[in-house]
Every structure is written in C-alpha cells, then in structure tokens.
Amino acid sequence: MERVAVIGASMTRFGQRDAWIRELLAEAGQACLEDAGVAPDEVEHLYVSNMASGEFEGQTGVPNALAQDLAAVPAYTARIDQTSSSGGAGVYAAWQSVASGASEMTMLVGGEKMTHRSTAEATDVIASLTHPVEYKHGVTLPSFAGLTARLYLDEYDAPRESLGKVAVKNHKNGLDNPHAQFRKEVDLETVLESPVVADPLRLYDFCPITDGSAALLFCPESVAREYTDDYAVVSGIGGATDTHVVHERADPTTMGGVVNSSDIAYEMAGLGPDDVDVAELHDMFTILEFLQSEDLGFFEKGEGWKAVEEGVTDRDGELPINTSGGLKSKGHPLGASGVAQVYEIYQQLIGEAGDRQVEADVGLACNVGGFGNCVTTTIMEARQ
Amino acid sequence: MERVAVIGASMTRFGQRDAWIRELLAEAGQACLEDAGVAPDEVEHLYVSNMASGEFEGQTGVPNALAQDLAAVPAYTARIDQTSSSGGAGVYAAWQSVASGASEMTMLVGGEKMTHRSTAEATDVIASLTHPVEYKHGVTLPSFAGLTARLYLDEYDAPRESLGKVAVKNHKNGLDNPHAQFRKEVDLETVLESPVVADPLRLYDFCPITDGSAALLFCPESVAREYTDDYAVVSGIGGATDTHVVHERADPTTMGGVVNSSDIAYEMAGLGPDDVDVAELHDMFTILEFLQSEDLGFFEKGEGWKAVEEGVTDRDGELPINTSGGLKSKGHPLGASGVAQVYEIYQQLIGEAGDRQVEADVGLACNVGGFGNCVTTTIMEARQ
Numbered sequence: 001m002e003r004v005a006v007i008g009a010s011m012t013r014f015g016q017r018d019a020w021i022r023e024l025l026a027e028a029g030q031a032c033l034e035d036a037g038v039a040p041d042e043v044e045h046l047y048v049s050n051m052a053s054g055e056f057e058g059q060t061g062v063p064n065a066l067a068q069d070l071a072a073v074p075a076y077t078a079r080i081d082q083t084s085s086s087g088g089a090g091v092y093a094a095w096q097s098v099a100s101g102a103s104e105m106t107m108l109v110g111g112e113k114m115t116h117r118s119t120a121e122a123t124d125v126i127a128s129l130t131h132p133v134e135y136k137h138g139v140t141l142p143s144f145a146g147l148t149a150r151l152y153l154d155e156y157d158a159p160r161e162s163l164g165k166v167a168v169k170n171h172k173n174g175l176d177n178p179h180a181q182f183r184k185e186v187d188l189e190t191v192l193e194s195p196v197v198a199d200p201l202r203l204y205d206f207c208p209i210t211d212g213s214a215a216l217l218f219c220p221e222s223v224a225r226e227y228t229d230d231y232a233v234v235s236g237i238g239g240a241t242d243t244h245v246v247h248e249r250a251d252p253t254t255m256g257g258v259v260n261s262s263d264i265a266y267e268m269a270g271l272g273p274d275d276v277d278v279a280e281l282h283d284m285f286t287i288l289e290f291l292q293s294e295d296l297g298f299f300e301k302g303e304g305w306k307a308v309e310e311g312v313t314d315r316d317g318e319l320p321i322n323t324s325g326g327l328k329s330k331g332h333p334l335g336a337s338g339v340a341q342v343y344e345i346y347q348q349l350i351g352e353a354g355d356r357q358v359e360a361d362v363g364l365a366c367n368v369g370g371f372g373n374c375v376t377t378t379i380m381e382a383r384q
Numbered sequence: 385m386e387r388v389a390v391i392g393a394s395m396t397r398f399g400q401r402d403a404w405i406r407e408l409l410a411e412a413g414q415a416c417l418e419d420a421g422v423a424p425d426e427v428e429h430l431y432v433s434n435m436a437s438g439e440f441e442g443q444t445g446v447p448n449a450l451a452q453d454l455a456a457v458p459a460y461t462a463r464i465d466q467t468s469s470s471g472g473a474g475v476y477a478a479w480q481s482v483a484s485g486a487s488e489m490t491m492l493v494g495g496e497k498m499t500h501r502s503t504a505e506a507t508d509v510i511a512s513l514t515h516p517v518e519y520k521h522g523v524t525l526p527s528f529a530g531l532t533a534r535l536y537l538d539e540y541d542a543p544r545e546s547l548g549k550v551a552v553k554n555h556k557n558g559l560d561n562p563h564a565q566f567r568k569e570v571d572l573e574t575v576l577e578s579p580v581v582a583d584p585l586r587l588y589d590f591c592p593i594t595d596g597s598a599a600l601l602f603c604p605e606s607v608a609r610e611y612t613d614d615y616a617v618v619s620g621i622g623g624a625t626d627t628h629v630v631h632e633r634a635d636p637t638t639m640g641g642v643v644n645s646s647d648i649a650y651e652m653a654g655l656g657p658d659d660v661d662v663a664e665l666h667d668m669f670t671i672l673e674f675l676q677s678e679d680l681g682f683f684e685k686g687e688g689w690k691a692v693e694e695g696v697t698d699r700d701g702e703l704p705i706n707t708s709g710g711l712k713s714k715g716h717p718l719g720a721s722g723v724a725q726v727y728e729i730y731q732q733l734i735g736e737a738g739d740r741q742v743e744a745d746v747g748l749a750c751n752v753g754g755f756g757n758c759v760t761t762t763i764m765e766a767r768q
Contacts, residue, residue, distance in 0.1 A: 060467060060509075073627055074624040077466070082447070102480055242457060256457075261460070374462070
C-alpha cells in the first residue's frame with residue numbers, strides 16, 4: 001500500500017489568545033494551505049481535532065464553520081474528539097482517510113480555546129472525562145499524576161529533582177520555539193520551590209491552560225511529489241486504550257495505551273525504539289515524560305529518569321525529547337496538542353526546525369488522552 | 385481493494401430512556417457483539433458517534449468508558465461528531481478504519497441522551513451548531529425548515545398536504561418498528577391541524593427529542609465470511625459539506641451536501657439512483673425527505689412531493705423510503721440516528737426486517753447534519 005505523506009504544517013502562537021475557536025482554526029488552516037501550496041478547493045476531507053468547543057464557548061459545528069472559512073466547501077468534514085489526545089486521534093483519522101482511498105488531500109486542524117474560562121472551570125471540563133466515581137471523589141488528572149509520581153519515585157529510587165529536570169529541559173527547548181506559550185528558562189530551584197499542586201508535584205510540573213491551533217496536510221506519497229521534494233511519510237501509526245477507571249490498572253507506572261499503540265506503530269513501520277531520532281511526548285505532567293519514554297521502549301522500565309539526569313534527552317543528547325518545548329512550555333490547547341507534536345516532528349524531519357533543529361530521519365509523536373486512557377503513537381520518516 | 389462488510393447491528397429502544405449515555409452505548413454495543421457473534425477482545429477500533437454528551441450531561445470521554453464497559457480495552461477508540469449527522473460520520477470513520485487496513489474489526493456505537501433536558505435546553509444545544517450570526521437572529525434549524533418548506537411549496541406548486549403525508553407514511557412504518565419512539569399512526573388531519581411551529585410546518589412535521597443508541601460491526605469481506613453467510617457490504621460512501629451560513633446557498637431547495645456526497649457514493653459503488661431498492665432519509669423535518677429524495681436523484685427536482693402523493697415511497701411502493709419510521713416516528717437521538725439508518729438498511733438487506741421487510745438488494749442511507757451543513761451518504765448491497 002502506498003504510504004501517506006505530510007506535505008504541509010502550521011501552528012498558531014500558543015498562549016492566551018484574543019480569538020475564538022473558529023478564528024484559531026482558520027488561522028492555522030490558512031497557514032497550512034499556504035505552507036504546502038495547496039488551494040482550498042483541493043482539500044477533500046477536513047478534520048477538526050477538538051475536545052470541547054461546546055463546553056468552552058457554546059459553539060459546536062466548528063468543522064462546518066472552518067470549511068466555509070477556508071473556502072473548502074464541499075470538502076467533507078467531521079470533528080474528532082479523544083479528550084486530551086484529540087490531536088493524535090485526528091492524525092489517525094486523517095491518515096485513515098488517505099490510506100483508505102477516501103481522500104487524496106486531507107487537512108487536519110486541531111485547536112482549543114480555553115483561557116477565557118477560569119482555571120477551575122477549565123479543569124472541570126477536562127475532569128468530565130474521568131470515570132464518574134473517580135470524579136465524585138475528587139480524583140482529577142493532577143491527582144493521578146501526583147499519586148503516580150510518588151509511586152514512581154519510590155519504586156525506582158528516582159530523586160524528586162529528576163522530575164524537575166524535565167521541566168527545566170523543556171522550558172529551555174521552548175525558548176527557541178516562537179509559537180510557545182512560555183519562552184522563558186526556569187531553573188531547577190524555581191521548579192522545586194514552586195507551590196505544591198499534588199504532592200510531590202508542584203506548579204512547574206504541570207502544563208498550562210492554553211489557546212491555540214495547529215494544522216497538517218496529508219496525501220498519498222505519489223501526490224506529495226507533485227507539490228514538494230521535502231516531505232515526510234507516516235510510516236507507522238497505532239492507537240490503544242487503557243482502562244477508563246485508572247485504579248484498576250495492574251501497574252500504575254506503566255501506560256498500557258502507550259505500550260500497545262507503539263507496538264502497532266513500530267510493527268507497521270518496520271522500526272523499533274532504537275531507530276527513533278527525535279520524539280515529542282505528552283508531558284502534560286513531568287512524570288508522564290518518564291513513563292512514556294519507558295513504555296515506548298526508549299529506556300528500560302524505571303530508567304527514564306536517569307536519561308533525563310544524564311542529558312540523553314536534551315536537544316544535543318542521543319535522543320532529544322520535546323524539542324518543541326513540550327506541552328510544558330509550549331502549552332496544551334487540548335485538541336491542538338497532538339497535531340502540534342506532529343508539526344514539530346515534521347519540521348525536524350524536513351530540516352525546518354530553525355534554532356531547535358536536530359539531526360533526524362525518524363521521529364515519533366505520542367499523544368495521551370486522559371491519564372493514559374487512550375493513546376495514539378505516530379512514527380514519521382523524512383523523504384528528501 | 386477488498387470491500388468493507390457489515391456483519392452485525394443493533395439498536396436500543398428509542399424514546400425517553402431512564403439511562404445515561406454510557407448505559408445506552410453499552411446496551412447497543414453489547415447487543416451488536418452478540419448479534420454478530422464477535423467477542424469483545426476481537427474489536428480493534430471502537431468509534432462513538434455522539435454530538436454532545438458533555439453539553440447534555442457533563443460527561444466526556446465516553447468512548448473510553450464504553451471500551452471498558454464492553455471489555456474491549458485495549459481497542460483504539462475516538463468520538464466522531466458531525467452534529468446531527470454524527471452517526472453517518474461515524475459510519476464513514478468506521479469504513480475508513482477497515483478500508484485503510486488499520487483495523488480488521490471495527491465497532492461503531494452511536495448514541496445521545498437528551499430527554500432529561502427541557503426542549504428549550506436541548507434545542508439550544510443543537511442550535512449551537514449554526515452560524516453565530518444566524519443564531520443571534522433566532523434562525524434555528526426549525527426556522528430554516530419553515531422557510532424552505534414555504535419556498536418549496538411555492539416554487540413547485542406542491543400542496544401543503546404533501547408534507548403531511550410524509551409524516552403519515554413514516555408514522556405508519558414506525559408502527560412495525562419495535563424500537564421506535566412513537567408507535568402510533570397519525571392521520572393527515574391530525575398533522576395538518578397540529579400547532580404551528582415554523583409556518584407552514586406544524587408539530588407533526590418535526591421529529592421528536594429522543595434518547596437512544598445503535599451499533600454496527602465492520603470488517604473486511606474476507607473476515608465477514610468467517611462469521612456469517614448473510615451480511616452486507618458498503619459498496620459506496622461519501623461525505624460533503626455545504627456552506628455553514630445557510631442563507632448563502634444559491635438555491636435553498638437544493639442540498640448541495642446531499643448532491644455531492646451521493647455523487648461520490650454512487651461513483652464508488654458503480655451504481656445510480658435507479659439501482660436503489662430502499663432508502664433511509666434524514667426526515668428531521670418532513671420537507672427534508674422531499675429535498676433528499678430529489679437531490680439523491682430518485683426523483684426530478686420539484687417532484688419528490690408527487691412520489692409521496694402517489695405512494696411510490698410507501699413500504700409497498702416502488703422505492704420505499706424510511707421503512708424504519710424515519711426520524712419522524714423512530715426518534716432522533718443525534719449521534720445514533722445515522723447509525724440507526726444503516727441498521728435499518730442492513731436489516732432489510734439481510735432479510736431480518738420483520739414486519740417492515742421489503743425486497744431489496746441495494747439500500748441507501750442519507751444522514752444530514754445541521755441544515756444540510758454536512759452530509760454522509762452510504763450505499764450498501766446484500767451478500768448472501
């Protein structure tokens with residue numbers, strides 16, 4: 001089967017934005033069309049990754065609005081929601097639309113508009129994804145992160161500082177990302193002395209609440225060559241769930257969805273963890289970067305923290321992780337995040353990552369919904 | 385390319401249900417697995433068609449909940465939303481997942497829980513799909529229906545009674561559908577004298593607000609044969625949008641999304657309107673059955689009303705339309721409706737439609753989002 005290529009990408013500035021979801025989506029969509037040199041009427045399918053435009057701003061039907069705003073009518077459109085991994089689910093949907101032959105030019109635009117709501121309101125919308133029993137007991141995603149971090153530190157004799165170093169590394173990377181919400185370095189002391197949110201995790205272990213959007217254009221590889229010589233292919237992609245009830249998992253320090261989705265993606269790509277040159281992981285909480293880097297097979301179980309300590313995952317390390325700044329510094333507009341991860345991998349693979357550029361032929365993006373409830377792993381390869 | 389088969393289907397009773405969205409989805413999903421004789425752990429992809437579980441009952445992440453409730457973890461899952469055509473969009477997503485090779489066994493469950501909210505609240509959630517400018521001026525979907533019906537009657541010299549006859553026909557069909565919300569005949573006089581909602585349309589020109597769920601199982605045809613000798617294939621499927629701003633359409637009596645999506649579906653199937661033996665159309669408002677029956681090419685423009693008058697679309701007519709009772713009598717739980725349309729076509733094709741059974745080798749389902757904002761058309765063929 002012919003491979004699916006990515007031939008264009010864009011993202012808006014992430015942060016507090018004075019624009020509604022429609023405007024954010026249109027901004028990224030327009031920029032992506034321009035990036036690829038594709039006309040709106042060439043788009044056959046248009047997917048929107050978005051968790052909660054209805055809950056956040058009382059607007060639904062945004063895919064239809066976007067189709068008109070981009071002058072892409074009568075392109076088929078739908079919204080893909082997989083909570084915090086809606087972006088990865090959108091990548092999977094877009095890939096499927098091309099791989100199935102249904103569309104020869106598919107645009108994916110992911111976005112979320114959140115900052116006009118209070119932190120409590122936004123957190124409550126996100127918490128609605130948890131199991132009702134957990135929700136009623138107040139076990140929201142940050143609580144799970146705190147409990148899991150405590151267990152991880154105990155189980156693997158990891159120092160608390162190692163978590164802080166994830167934040168320091170990702171903020172450092174974000175400095176060079178013009179789209180990032182926080183373009184400022186933080187030192188370890190600042191992280192470790194920031195206010196406790198869910199012990200042992202503190203404010204700087206968490207990603208912010210963010211507005212933003214990102215977009216990608218997918219087509220068959222044969223079509224890609226008509227537009228550009230520098231593109232990337234999705235060589236492997238897979239998705240998997242874990243239990244909705246988090247406390248029913250056998251080992252809370254293993255994310256089954258990451259293991260299973262990456263198994264599928266690796267097998268499809270004919271590649272393994274050792275082949276990956278750069279990765280974007282879902283560091284909604286610092287602890288998640290450890291778990292994913294292990295469950296993806298980059299490091300042995302319980303050793304992800306050592307890789308960070310030793311600088312392996314630094315931008316100039318052996319396996320740079322979150323060169324974009326990650327969700328931690330770049331921000332986390334739910335529906336956009338998984339799309340922005342692939343945006344970063346794409347930029348790295350085609351050599352357009354500017355000051356963040358690393359050497360990479362193979363990249364991987366791992367987008368996590370809920371607390372590992374659903375995961376999409378995407379492996380891409382450069383074609384030049 | 386190998387065709388995608390449907391090997392199992394189910395729907396819950398539609399109506400006012402004392403069950404939350406999770407329970408409704410699990411009820412249909414479980415019944416569908418049993419119908420097909422498929423074990424939960426055989427499901428690779430699990431899609432949920434749902435417009436607004438967050439807005440209606442403050443619960444998101446329902447695909448993850450369903451995966452666990454059905455014991456289908458680690459099956460990949462995502463929610464597909466295309467407002468009132470979420471079900472059709474789910475059918476398209478499920479088809480793509482199999483046609484792309486990503487999954488060899490995909491379950492789609494569509495559902496909505498609405499009746500616990502007041503009619504005003506539910507209407508407001510639905511109205512959030514319209515363009516903000518239209519919404520602010522109070523032009524909701526029923527208003528568009530009234531305006532369009534007036535135009536249609538004027539333009540094509542159709543009598544008001546012909547609209548009423550759609551309601552009469554569909555209620556008569558619904559009598560024999562054990563899952564329908566309203567299992568009662570209505571006579572023309574009752575329809576024509578019911579309270580005005582949006583002149584010239586009256587209460588009985590509208591579908592009700594409904595709770596319910598429906599499910600389908602998709603796999604490659606070669607896999608289907610391992611399970612059953614009686615199945616159906618999706619031989620054509622297509623989706624298309626029209627403008628989000630309804631008043632910008634050149635001819636309000638033509639639904640561009642229906643024309644364009646069916647063009648794609650017919651071409652893929654190598655079939656035309658004359659080949660269709662039975663159809664489920666999106667009769668959210670009676671006028672929509674006329675428009676779709678014309679825009680799908682069943683009848684000339686402006687002649688759909690005559691077909692109803694002449695009994696062509698009756699159950700024993702030449703082209704039975706809405707043998708299920710349609711949205712009108714069966715009910716319209718947003719995310720379930722497009723799935724339930726395909727459920728009916730599937731039952732007709734495999735000869736399991738009971739008292740509603742007609743002779744059919746080829747069936748078509750047309751699911752309309754918003755006021756024709758986005759449409760999915762699915763053509764299926766019997767295999768025995």
